[in-house]
Amino acid sequence: MKINQYLSLGRCIGMVVAFITMPASAATGQGISEKEYKLDSLETLVDSLMPKVDTQDAKELFRVYFATIDRAVKPKEWADRMKADVMSNMFDQYSTDDQGEIYRLYQENSLHAADSLRSRVKCHYDAMIKKYGHLFPGSPAPNLTFTDTDGKALSLQSFKGQLLLVDIWGTWCAPCIEEMPYLAKLQDEYAARKDVRIMSIACDKKAERWKAYLAKHPTSWHQYLVTDAGNKMLDEVYFCEGIPRFIIIGRDGNIISADALRPSEKSFSEYFRKIVNQ
DSSP states (O other), X not given: OOHXXXXXXXXXXXXXXXXXXOOGGGOOTTOOOOSSOOHHHHHHHHHHHOOOOOOOOHHHHHHHHHHXXXXXXXXXXXXXXXXHHHHHHHHTSOOSSOOHHHHHHHHHTTTTSOHHHHXXXXXXXXXXXXXXXXXXXXXXXOOOEEEOTTOOEEEGGGGTTSEEEEEEXXXXXXXXXXXXXXXXXXXXXXXXXXXXXXXXXXXXXXXXXXXXXXXXXXXXXXXXXXXXXXXXXHHHTSOXXXXXXEXXXXXXXXXXXXXXXXXXXXXXXXXXXXXXXX
């Protein structure tokens, strides 16, 4: 598995770093011949030289990545700068997972880098923790509010003691609707489990449209409509910039995943089953 393949798995650690495609013939194991530092070219070079790594473990993947940088990028000052730039860019991305292990690995691999580079990476890491840390696994889930079909006010805290699979969706959203058959299967599988709740929270502005949709397309799992305050929380606290969005909350009310796999994904069933049986 190459580094660009891992970096494309934003759901896993919530990050995206773009690599510009360059023919492998343009790179060699001796480093690059350009006379000035260009991050895009260096990223492409290093990615083309990355050995195949059969793992999705972030720490191991970045260990190999850093080693490839050290081997391919000369002079050393460029290698140090590249590591700092890649880490800083990564920590600037939206993340729902603590990337502390990767940050500590960077620290170990930059002991002799300039203090200014190490300090810059630390600032970006600290900023990421400050902005997104409340969404990391183990953090108390921000208490989203919504109503049921009868207009009763509820919140995530209303179901503390149950494992929650929360589907954020909208009646106008085609990808959201495509997930419904998979949610129905999950409801069938876990209907007898009183400690598991499959629930959808719609972002529709008009309750009438939401109710009309449900009347035409009945579902077997729990349906709710987000409140105005809840909608603001989705935007400003959960950073929900697109739907469908799936959130998994533990029986203790803490986040398991603030941006989980979609039920339609092949690995979801086993992934969720392990969580249920923990």
